[in-house]
Amino acid sequence: MNKDLPFYVALSEAPGIGPGRFKVLIEHFKKAEKVWKASDKLLAEILTKKIFEEFDQFRQSVDPDKKLAELEDKKVKILTLLDLHYPERLKEIHFSPPVLYYKGDFTKADNLALAVVGSRKITAYGREVTEILVEQLTHAGLTIVSGLAKGVDSLAHKAALEAGGRTLAVLGSGLDVIYPPENVKLASEIIKHGALVSEFPLGTQPLASNFPARNRIISGLALGVLVTEADENSGSLITASLALEQNREVFAVPGPIYSRLSHGPSLLIKQGAKLVTNAQDVLDELNLDLEVKSQEAREVLGDSTEETTILKVLESGSKHVDQIIRESGFASQQLAGLLTTMELKGKVRSLGGGNYTISR
Numbered sequence: 001m002n003k004d005l006p007f008y009v010a011l012s013e014a015p016g017i018g019p020g021r022f023k024v025l026i027e028h029f030k031k032a033e034k035v036w037k038a039s040d041k042l043l044a045e046i047l048t049k050k051i052f053e054e055f056d057q058f059r060q061s062v063d064p065d066k067k068l069a070e071l072e073d074k075k076v077k078i079l080t081l082l083d084l085h086y087p088e089r090l091k092e093i094h095f096s097p098p099v100l101y102y103k104g105d106f107t108k109a110d111n112l113a114l115a116v117v118g119s120r121k122i123t124a125y126g127r128e129v130t131e132i133l134v135e136q137l138t139h140a141g142l143t144i145v146s147g148l149a150k151g152v153d154s155l156a157h158k159a160a161l162e163a164g165g166r167t168l169a170v171l172g173s174g175l176d177v178i179y180p181p182e183n184v185k186l187a188s189e190i191i192k193h194g195a196l197v198s199e200f201p202l203g204t205q206p207l208a209s210n211f212p213a214r215n216r217i218i219s220g221l222a223l224g225v226l227v228t229e230a231d232e233n234s235g236s237l238i239t240a241s242l243a244l245e246q247n248r249e250v251f252a253v254p255g256p257i258y259s260r261l262s263h264g265p266s267l268l269i270k271q272g273a274k275l276v277t278n279a280q281d282v283l284d285e286l287n288l289d290l291e292v293k294s295q296e297a298r299e300v301l302g303d304s305t306e307e308t309t310i311l312k313v314l315e316s317g318s319k320h321v322d323q324i325i326r327e328s329g330f331a332s333q334q335l336a337g338l339l340t341t342m343e344l345k346g347k348v349r350s351l352g353g354g355n356y357t358i359s360r
Contacts, residue, residue: 006064007032008080012099013067013201014058016051019095026098036064074202076175077102089113093220093246097199101175104195109166113143114282115222115243117236118152118229119261126152126229126261129253131159132344133228136279138165140288143194145170145222147214148183152228152236161189168221171198172206172214179206197221215239216246223286224249226276230264237264240273249285251276278344306330306338307347311358314348318357 002008011032012022028046029035035043036059043052071078079086079100087106090096114137118126134144134156144160146153148169160167169190171179175198178184187196199217200210215238219225225243227250230236240250250273255262269275274285313319313327325335339356342348349359 002082004032005080006068007036008082009071009078009099010059010062010064010067011035012097013062015054016047017055019098021047021051022098023095071101071202074176075103076202079106087221089222090217090220093216095216096220097217100197100199101202102195102197103175104191104193106168106195107166109141110143110168110194110221112141112288113145113168113222115145115218115225115239116152116156116228117146117218117225117239118156118227119231119234119236119264120149120151120153121261122151122155122229123259123261125255125259127155128341129255129344130155130228132341133226133253133276133279133282134159135163136344136346137282138163140279140283143168145218147172147211147218148179148187148190148196150180152230154183154186156228157186157190161193165193167194169194169196170214170218170221171196171200172210174198174200174202174204176202177205211235212238212242216242219243219246219248222248224251224282226251226253226282227265227268227273228253229255229261231260232263232267234264237268240268249274251282251285253277278346306334307342310335310338310342311347314356314358318351318355321354321356324356 011017025035025046026032029038047055079102081091081096081098085106088111116130116134118130130152138144138160143166144156145168146156148154148157148171157167157169167190169187173179175196178187190196199213215235219239219242225240225248227236227240243250250268252265252268252273253276254269255265274281276282309328310324313324321335325332328335330338339348343350346359348356350356
């Protein structure tokens with residue numbers, strides 16, 4: 001083990017020593033142990049009186065070796081900025097977290113990640129759009145990053161897992177404080193197929209002031225941020241703003257103009273965000289050498305009973321919606337919804353004029 005590691009972790013947890021001040025201290029003293037054991041006089045040259053007093057009290061009450069042992073006992077892994085496996089994209093942002101606490105694993109696949117965020121409240125439209133787009137993006141090989149919050153965040157994690165993909169959940173609390181509590185089971189599943197991640201020490205409560213910091217990690221881990229549904233005051237717009245500051249792409253899904261939860265994406269689109277109606281829009285904008293392979297997606301996703309009926313009707317060739325209605329027995333409104341969903345999934349495509357065919 002790196003001899004400096006216990007001090008590095010302990011220093012990162014000291015009150016008043018955020019990422020910026022941590023960087024200054026390490027650049028000055030070179031080693032975290034030297035910071036930890038520095039004289040009052042040396043520290044007073046760098047820290048304000050208030051922060052020095054808080055730090056001095058903290059270092060007198062904390063044993064760095066015991067703190068590291070506690071993390072090991074609770075099966076919490078750590079990555080520091082000095083580690084080769086620290087996420088490369090996260091190193092690029094201003095004030096990267098000196099220490100990441102995580103449960104689960106990071107893999108090379110996570111280099112191609114997209115953040116999917118949105119409102120804690122969600123409409124039926126937002127639910128369907130989030131599920132379909134995440135499903136497509138997952139099958140295109142992207143890891144889905146979000147914040148484990150209610151609404152869009154939780155749905156994005158679940159959709160990625162159901163599609164057999166990877167997902168990373170970034171917390172605004174310690175890893176031992178799952179918030180909201182009803183997501184404890186979801187968090188356990190994420191650990192098996194991705195990672196729970198936090199820059200906050202164990203025991204940290206989900207204070208409102210923690211979430212802007214958490215949001216910068218969500219966007220920092222990803223190539224871009226996709227907002228599927230949110231009002232104008234949603235925290236997901238803060239994540240989108242941070243993404244722009246980090247030179248990440250911002251994507252937004254248009255929605256019903258009279259829905260309050262479409263106002264956020266609409267505002268982002270007005271400000272230059274990429275309008276998204278399918279996963280390929282995201283892949284094209286990111287210049288990824290990936291395509292949503294519709295045939296493979298159909299095989300993996302399977303078809304509902306209703307979708308199977310429509311596919312059988314279209315086996316003989318393209319047909320007009322009126323003919324599909326006659327042969328399938330579906331009402332026109334039900335068919336319209338099914339065709340929209342199947343088109344988003346890449347199972348059918350519109351030829352214009354009300355004609356549809358199976359995507360080949």
